[in-house]
Amino acid sequence: MFFHKQFEEFDPLSGDVPSHPFSYLPEIAYRARTLLQYRRPEQITAIAKRINSEVEDYFNDLKYLAISELKEKLDPRDEEFERFFDWDGSSKIDNGRWIFKDGMEDELDIQTAENTSEVDALKSIIEKRDSCFFLPDGAPEPEPDEYSEGKDYELFAVLSVKQRPILSTNQRPIFSTFSAF
Numbered sequence: 001m002f003f004h005k006q007f008e009e010f011d012p013l014s015g016d017v018p019s020h021p022f023s024y025l026p027e028i029a030y031r032a033r034t035l036l037q038y039r040r041p042e043q044i045t046a047i048a049k050r051i052n053s054e055v056e057d058y059f060n061d062l063k064y065l066a067i068s069e070l071k072e073k074l075d076p077r078d079e080e081f082e083r084f085f086d087w088d089g090s091s092k093i094d095n096g097r098w099i100f101k102d103g104m105e106d107e108l109d110i111q112t113a114e115n116t117s118e119v120d121a122l123k124s125i126i127e128k129r130d131s132c133f134f135l136p137d138g139a140p141e142p143e144p145d146e147y148s149e150g151k152d153y154e155l156f157a158v159l160s161v162k163q164r165p166i167l168s169t170n171q172r173p174i175f176s177t178f179s180a181f
Contacts, residue, residue, distance in 0.1 A: 013041065013161075032157035039154070047158045050149045055121045059113055066108040067100050118159055126152050 013036065017029040036044060074081040076098065084104050089096015105112060111121065150158075 013037075013039075013044070028160050032160040035153055035157040036161070039150070043150070044158055044161075047149045047155060048162065051118070051122060051155055051158065054125050055113075055118055058121055058125050059111065059116075062110045063105060063108065063112070066110045070108070071098065119156070122155060122159065126155075 013033055017026045019026055039047075070084060074084070076085075081098075084101060084107070085098040086101055087096055088099045111124070113121075149155075
């Protein structure tokens with residue numbers, strides 16, 4: 001998941017970007033910084049927080065919808081239903097509910113934080129945003145290509161500058177996540 005707090009340790013607009021292990025990292029950072037040149041650090045942090053919130057909500061919504069579809073599709077009296085759900089309550093049907101079993105998310109065949117990059121998730125969010133899928137009821141519809149925190153290209157630029165290497169204990173660069181700009 002996206003960790004905007006790393007901007008406290010790394011200035012996304014001027015921090016050093018190594019050319020190892022990917023020789024194009026400095027060029028990617030330069031391009032992203034050019035797109036963000038008129039943004040203050042606190043605005044970039046606000047964009048990062050928005051990305052984090054949107055991506056987290058996106059995965060949660062996908063899971064909720066998949067579980068709801070599964071509940072509707074399966075009959076509670078079938079063994080297949082009990083493979084996914086546990087009864088939480090007493091023996092009386094009015095005093096309990098079916099809950100989704102922990103660890104069964106992999107069986108849903110949906111995008112998750114573990115199998116989907118932040119870039120792909122953000123791209124899906126932006127594509128669906130125009131249909132107002134993620135807006136609360138009564139919220140004003142955003143202009144295409146932007147959120148109040150920034151335009152779509154700025155969101156992807158923030159994703160790319162946050163991809164700074166983190167040195168592991170053996171001093172080999174590793175990345176918190178990999179995304180392309």
